[in-house]
Amino acid sequence: MKQLISGNEAIFAGALRAGATYFAGYPISPTSEILQKAAAHSEKNPTFKFLQAEDEIAAAIATISASLAGAKAFTGTSGPGFTLMQEALGWGHVVEAPCVFVNSMRVGPSTGMPTQPAQSDLLQIKAGSAGDYYPIAFYPYSVEECFRLTVTAFNAAEESLSPVILLADAFLSHLYEVADLEKIELATIPRSQEPLGKGQRLFTGTAHDKMGNVKTSDPVIYREWLRELKDRHSRVAEKYPLYEYLPCKGSPILLIAFGMTSRIISVLKERFSIFRPIRIYPVLQNELREITPSYQQIMVIEGSDGQYASWVEWAIGRKVMKVSCLGGGFKLNWIRSQIEDQLKGQGR
Amino acid sequence: MMDRPYKDLLKLRRFPHTWCPGCGIGSVLKNVVMGMKELGWDHNNTVAVSGIGCSGRMSGYMNLDAVHTPHGRALTAAEAIKTVRPDLKVVVLSGDGDLGSIGGNHLLHTSRRNPDITVFCNDNEIYGLTGGQAGPTTPQGTKTITSPQGEPYLPLRLGRILTQQAPYFYARTTVYHLNHLRTCIREALLWKGFSFVDIISDCIELNGRRLGFRTAHEMLKWFDERFHIVEGVRDRLQEDELGIAKSETEKVPTPKEEVKVKAEVLEEQLKPFTLDELQTFDGTGGKAIYVAYKGRAYDLSQSPLFQDEKRMRCHIAGKDLTRDMDVAPHGEDLIFKFPLVGKIEGQGQGLG
Numbered sequence: 001m002k003q004l005i006s007g008n009e010a011i012f013a014g015a016l017r018a019g020a021t022y023f024a025g026y027p028i029s030p031t032s033e034i035l036q037k038a039a040a041h042s043e044k045n046p047t048f049k050f051l052q053a054e055d056e057i058a059a060a061i062a063t064i065s066a067s068l069a070g071a072k073a074f075t076g077t078s079g080p081g082f083t084l085m086q087e088a089l090g091w092g093h094v095v096e097a098p099c100v101f102v103n104s105m106r107v108g109p110s111t112g113m114p115t116q117p118a119q120s121d122l123l124q125i126k127a128g129s130a131g132d133y134y135p136i137a138f139y140p141y142s143v144e145e146c147f148r149l150t151v152t153a154f155n156a157a158e159e160s161l162s163p164v165i166l167l168a169d170a171f172l173s174h175l176y177e178v179a180d181l182e183k184i185e186l187a188t189i190p191r192s193q194e195p196l197g198k199g200q201r202l203f204t205g206t207a208h209d210k211m212g213n214v215k216t217s218d219p220v221i222y223r224e225w226l227r228e229l230k231d232r233h234s235r236v237a238e239k240y241p242l243y244e245y246l247p248c249k250g251s252p253i254l255l256i257a258f259g260m261t262s263r264i265i266s267v268l269k270e271r272f273s274i275f276r277p278i279r280i281y282p283v284l285q286n287e288l289r290e291i292t293p294s295y296q297q298i299m300v301i302e303g304s305d306g307q308y309a310s311w312v313e314w315a316i317g318r319k320v321m322k323v324s325c326l327g328g329g330f331k332l333n334w335i336r337s338q339i340e341d342q343l344k345g346q347g348r
Numbered sequence: 349m350m351d352r353p354y355k356d357l358l359k360l361r362r363f364p365h366t367w368c369p370g371c372g373i374g375s376v377l378k379n380v381v382m383g384m385k386e387l388g389w390d391h392n393n394t395v396a397v398s399g400i401g402c403s404g405r406m407s408g409y410m411n412l413d414a415v416h417t418p419h420g421r422a423l424t425a426a427e428a429i430k431t432v433r434p435d436l437k438v439v440v441l442s443g444d445g446d447l448g449s450i451g452g453n454h455l456l457h458t459s460r461r462n463p464d465i466t467v468f469c470n471d472n473e474i475y476g477l478t479g480g481q482a483g484p485t486t487p488q489g490t491k492t493i494t495s496p497q498g499e500p501y502l503p504l505r506l507g508r509i510l511t512q513q514a515p516y517f518y519a520r521t522t523v524y525h526l527n528h529l530r531t532c533i534r535e536a537l538l539w540k541g542f543s544f545v546d547i548i549s550d551c552i553e554l555n556g557r558r559l560g561f562r563t564a565h566e567m568l569k570w571f572d573e574r575f576h577i578v579e580g581v582r583d584r585l586q587e588d589e590l591g592i593a594k595s596e597t598e599k600v601p602t603p604k605e606e607v608k609v610k611a612e613v614l615e616e617q618l619k620p621f622t623l624d625e626l627q628t629f630d631g632t633g634g635k636a637i638y639v640a641y642k643g644r645a646y647d648l649s650q651s652p653l654f655q656d657e658k659r660m661r662c663h664i665a666g667k668d669l670t671r672d673m674d675v676a677p678h679g680e681d682l683i684f685k686f687p688l689v690g691k692i693e694g695q696g697q698g699l700g
Contacts (some may be wrong), residue, residue, distance in 0.1 A: 022432055027505060053424070054457035061421040062428035068415060069395075069432035091418050148583065196395050196413045196434045200359070204416035213362060214408060219358045 002180045007146045007172040008033035008076075011102055012348060013181050014150025015074050016041070018188050022071035024051040024062035029114040030170040031104045034076035054082035060088030060101070064163065065099040068203055070195025072154060076102035078120050078170075080111060081170070083128065089163055090129030093229065095203040098157035098192065100150065104168040107328050116328025117170035119259055119303030122311070125165050125281050132226060132267060134233035136164040136280040137261045138242065143177035144184070144190075151186045151276070152240060158189040160236040167280060169303065171260040171330065179339060234282070242278035243287055252296040253343070256312060261301050264332050268339075280308070285315040292316050299342060301335060357381040357390060357411050364578035366405055370556075370564030372523040372549030376405045376470050379526070380441065383533040394437045397426040399446030400479045402551075403470035406441040422450030423458040438568045439537070443470040448484040448504050459510055459542050466536050467544045469506070472551040480554035491558060507593065510544050511635050514595040517543035520575075521590050523550065526566040528577055528590055535592055548575065580654075619690035621645050623668060626692070630666035638690075641683050646688040648683075666693070 005013070012034050015023070023038035025031070035052065044048035049071065053059040059075050066073040066150045077085060082103045092099065103122045107113035125137045140149045150166055155166040189326045196203075202212035207222050244262075246269050254273045257265050262276040275291060277284050289293050292298055299321040300309035323338045358381060367373050384394065391412035391567040398407035400419035409412035417425045422442045430438045440447075447455055447469050458465075474492060475481040484504040490496050510518040517539040519532035529547065530687045536543040547569055550556055552564040561567040578591040585593045621638070626645060629638035648654050654665055675681055 023426070024428065051431065054453055057421070058424040058454055061417060061424040064516035065415065065417075065428035066432045069429040069436075071432045073432075087418050088421075095415070100483065168356075195433070196415070197433060199393065199413050200391050200411050202408050202414045202416060204414075205418055206416060212408075214405075259602070 001182055002175050002178055005143055005181070006033065006172070006174055006176050007097045007140075007143050008104070009037060010143045010146040010179065010181065011076070011166065011168065011173075012037040012041075013146040015072075015154065017101065017147070017181075017186060018151045018154035019074060019152065020072045020074050021047060021189070022049045022051075022063070022066035022073035023075065024053050024059040024066070024073070025075050025077065026053050026059045026154050028056075028078045028081045028131055030106060030173040031076040031078055031102060031168075033173070034102065041109055043252070049149050053239070056084035057087065060085035061091070063101070064088055064092040064095065064097040067092075067099040068095065068193075068196050070191065072099070072191065072317075074100040074154075075101065076104070078104050078106050078114075079118070079124070079193070080122060082121055086128035090131060090133060091205045092163040093129075093133040093135070094205045096119050096193070097163065097203075098154075098159035098161055100153045100157055100166055101163050102150075102166045102168065104170060104173040104205055106170045107326075113328055115170060117172070117260055117330060118326075118328065119167075119169060119261065119301060119305060120305070121167070121309040122280060123303060125167070125320045132161075134230050134237075135162070135165055135281060136160060136233060136240070136279070137167055138240070138278055139167040139280045140172065140278070141259050141263050141276065143172075143175060144179045144181070145278075146172065147179070147181050148184065148186065149242075151188060152242075155187070155189045156236055156240055158192045160233050161193065162233065165281075167259065169260050170328075171186070193325050211280075237279065237282045239285060240279050241287060243284055244274075244276040244278065245291060246274040246276075246285075248273045253337075254292060254295040254298045255301055256298065256308070256320075257301040258308070261303060261335075263336060264330055265301055267332065268336070272339075277308075281316045283311045288312060288315045295323060297343070299339065301325065301339075303328075303330065354378070354382045354385040357385055359409050359411050362409055365409060367402060368551075368553040370474060370550070370552040371402070371476075372547075372564075373406065373470050374552070375401050375523040375526075375529070376403070376468060376547050376549060377409060377441070379529050379533055380406075380439070380468055381410065383530060383537055384439070387456050387537055389437055389439075389537070393435070395426075395429055395433075396437065397422045397429065397438060397440045397442075397500075399440075399442040399451060400477075401443040401446050401475070403441065403443035403472075420446050420449070420454065423451060423454045423465075423467065426467075427458050427461065427463045429514060430463045430465050433444070434464075437537075438466070440465060440467040441589070442467070442469060443476075444469055444473065444485045445475050445483045450508055452484070452504075456509070459516070460513060462515060462542045464541055465543075466539070467542070468533070468536075469544065469546050470549045471506070471546050472555065473547045474551050474555035475502070476551040476554045480551075480558065492555070505587065506544070506546050507587070511593050511595070514598040515541050517541065517592070517593040517594040518546065518585070519544070520546045520548065520570040522548040522568075522575060522584055523587070524571040525575075525577060525590060532592060556561070599614065615691070618644075620689070620693045621690045622693050626668075627687040630664075636689075637665045637684075639665065640670065640674070640692050641680070642670050643692050644688055645692060646683055647689045649688045651686065 025035040384470040396407035398404040399422035482492040631637040
């Protein structure tokens with residue numbers, strides 16, 4: 001059945017398709033609709049549990065704990081809430097709790113511009129929590145893709161045994177499109193871990209050996225543990241090398257954009273080649289290395305001051321041009337003029 | 349050889365444990381697993397959750413699935429686990445810093461949502477693992493390494509916070525009062541809903557020695573001096589009382605309405621005065637001070653405003669003050685406070 005549905009609603013529908021039975025959250029623009037959907041759903045379906053927590057710290061901890069207890073769990077927030085969730089995100093990687101964190105980005109830092117879209121939480125995915133960890137993050141660009149990628153995120157979470165991040169932005173969360181979600185067929189991966197309650201295991205955020213014994217001063221055990229974590233995450237990430245590449249014949253310029261910016265610049269596909277990464281992290285290094293050498297100029301158009309551009313430069317070892325759509329200014333004409341200015345060498 | 353079946357619940361292969369000799373946490377852990385064993389709680393039906401700190405290590409020594417959360421988050425984790433798996437029993441073992449300070453917000457809200465979990469708080473009034481910093485429950489005046497002049501603030505009264513909203517179960521006990529400790533643990537485990545056992549415990553190495561105690565035993569004796577056990581079920585506990593405060597339903601105190609019955613004085617019983625007669629009661633020569641107000645005579649002898657000069661601004665003893673009220677900075681209730689002594693002839697009540 002075709003229906004008019006928003007990005008937030010599609011994310012919630014995707015979570016249900018993936019088999020989610022637990023949601024914890026705290027009200028925040030622009031993801032409060034997911035919280036509201038979850039509350040309404042739990043009233044009708046007692047098997048679906050819902051918690052409106054006292055803050056995002058509790059929401060994230062509850063999500064991970066619910067996952068350990070056996071539920072497919074997820075939470076939804078925006079930049080400031082995601083900042084509070086960083087503690088739990090790091091913990092989730094160590095205790096190996098598969099779950100999904102939805103972060104619909106708005107203009108920051110701090111409270112910023114709560115209703116304006118941004119794409120500036122990318123570094124927060126990778127480096128918000130203490131220590132080394134290897135998160136996986138996806139970023140849809142349409143309502144239907146919100147649905148699909150939510151299921152993908154849950155699957156990747158089960159495979160990597162860790163929290164997976166689904167990015168969106170204020171624009172996408174509130175974007176309404178017609179979609180027929182019921183018709184979409186997607187594979188889902190069941191819970192991969194034995195839930196709490198039968199074993200004698202210790203799920204600890206402290207460094208530990210394979211038996212769960214706390215080992216806080218053994219570098220050999222730590223390195224072995226971290227290498228395994230990294231390998232596992234790399235393996236899972238390689239399973240999902242998601243991107244969209246629209247080559248334009250004769251164009252010497254490649255535009256890189258994702259989420260809402262990619263949607264806005266899609267009308268430029270007659271003039272420029274466009275590369276849209278969907279797996280935002282780990283960066284699509286192999287794919288970028290394959291595609292970029294044939295272009296004279298590479299330009300990253302994003303809603304942050306060059307966060308993804310710095311990753312592209314790292315991945316391909318080459319300078320790129322940047323168009324930063326800051327403060328929620330996602331306008332095609334403005335972006336077009338910026339591109340022209342950049343190409344004339346006048347851009348800032 | 350004594351039979352110690354509770355040992356099944358401990359990961360003895362991980363012993364010796366991490367705690368200092370003389371520490372109270374060992375008593376807490378042992379008595380909690382003893383209580384659990386008696387009730388048949390084990391790895392088949394129970395999950396233990398801990399926060400961070402010395403006391404946060406307790407769950408790791410228990411022979412069941414245990415979750416060791418980030419600092420302060422034990423209650424949230426326990427609540428989520430109980431929500432997803434109502435068939436499991438969930439116990440939280442943590443410390444006063446973890447539960448009361450960094451986890452303070454979760455303490456307020458998890459206790460409000462009242463999940464069926466049992467919390468054992470090793471309340472040693474100090475941050476032990478990090479070296480002896482002042483904690484939320486450190487008594488005022490205590491010298492610690494972060495309060496070298498003595499802790500300036502009053503401690504967090506966990507007992508008062510947790511007994512504000514029913515249903516609640518709050519028990520305070522110490523590691524010295526062993527039988528009482530066991531009773532509290534058992535009652536708390538059996539309580540349906542959020543139960544909290546505040547176990548006053550000793551940290552001899554990083555708190556006790558600075559306080560002047562030479563041994564853990566001296567510190568335990570100090571608990572005996574500071575606290576006494578109260579019997580029976582209470583609504584609240586005083587700060588020096590050990591016992592159980594519990595309530596299943598909110599006791600809303602109904603405000604007592606004070607019924608103001610003004611003695612009815614019958615018109616006929618009032619002594620009649622003329623205004624001329626009234627003027628003789630001006631307070632001179634030891635006489636009373638009467639004034640007229642709305643057809644009634646009042647005895648204002650006791651009014652401080654009519655002492656010495658027999659007047660206060662424009663109020664003159666022995667006069668009708670009815671019209672003065674219009675410009676007075678006070679209401680007529682000031683007059684009604686004084687004894688009614690009669691009525692003015694020729695004037696009904698309420699006439700000016």
